[in-house]
Structure formats: C-alpha cells, structure tokens
Amino acid sequence: MKAFRTRDLLKQAPNATRVIRGFLICTLTAVAMTSVFQENGTNTTLPLLFLVVVGLVAWYLGPWAAGAGLTGGGIILAVHLLPPVGSMSVAQEAARVNLVMMLLFGVATVYFYGRRTP
Numbered sequence: 001m002k003a004f005r006t007r008d009l010l011k012q013a014p015n016a017t018r019v020i021r022g023f024l025i026c027t028l029t030a031v032a033m034t035s036v037f038q039e040n041g042t043n044t045t046l047p048l049l050f051l052v053v054v055g056l057v058a059w060y061l062g063p064w065a066a067g068a069g070l071t072g073g074g075i076i077l078a079v080h081l082l083p084p085v086g087s088m089s090v091a092q093e094a095a096r097v098n099l100v101m102m103l104l105f106g107v108a109t110v111y112f113y114g115r116r117t118p
Contacts, residue, residue: 015062022057022065023072029053030073034081044095047077047102055109063114070106074099 030050037043050073058066078088082095090096 018061019065019068022061023068025057025061026050026053026066026069027072027076030076031080034076038081043081044092044098046081047074047095047098048105050077050102051105051109054106055113058110058113063110066110066114067107070103070110074103074106077102 033046033050037046054066054070054073057069075088078090078099079086082090082092082099084091090099
C-alpha cells in the first residue's frame, strides 16, 4: 500500500481556472436558457435538458468544474425560471421534482463523465 503524502493530494486538486471556466459556462448557459424559455409554458422540463451542458463540461473540464457549474446553474434555474420567480422556493411540484432530478442525475453525470487522472 502506498504511503499517504500531501504532495499526491495536491496533484489531484482541481485547476482553479478549469473550475472557474466550468462554472461560468454552466451559469451563463443557464442564464441564456432562462432568458430564452422564460415565456414558454414548458419550462419545468428545462432543468433536465441542462444535464447535457453539465455532461459536456464534465467531459472536457473535469468533475470539479461540472459540479460547480451544476450548483450555479441549479440556483440560476430555481431563482429565475421556476415559479415563483425571484425566490429559491419552487411552487410547482413537477418543477421541484425536475430540479431535484437534475441535481441527482447531475451528480451521477459528473461522476461517470468526469475526467480521470491516471
């Protein structure tokens, strides 16, 4: 068994610029999706479509970037898209279930599509 060294732990730490880029890509995509689909009546399924963006960010930038983006995008979608707009609470049951499913499937997507270091 290999001895624990702090140096090895720091090598596994995420690159800060990669995490910031992933966070910005996901949150800006969530803002764009919110502004485009805000007037549409079928905005409750939009969080599940957001998983495509999270999967792409996890594939190209790694799991830490996708996790940060998933968190930021979820907050943006909850506050600015789902009724009541401007509040973190979600009134519709279907929208609330889809938001929770987005977070759960997002964690699985981040885990399975995240970049692995050898």
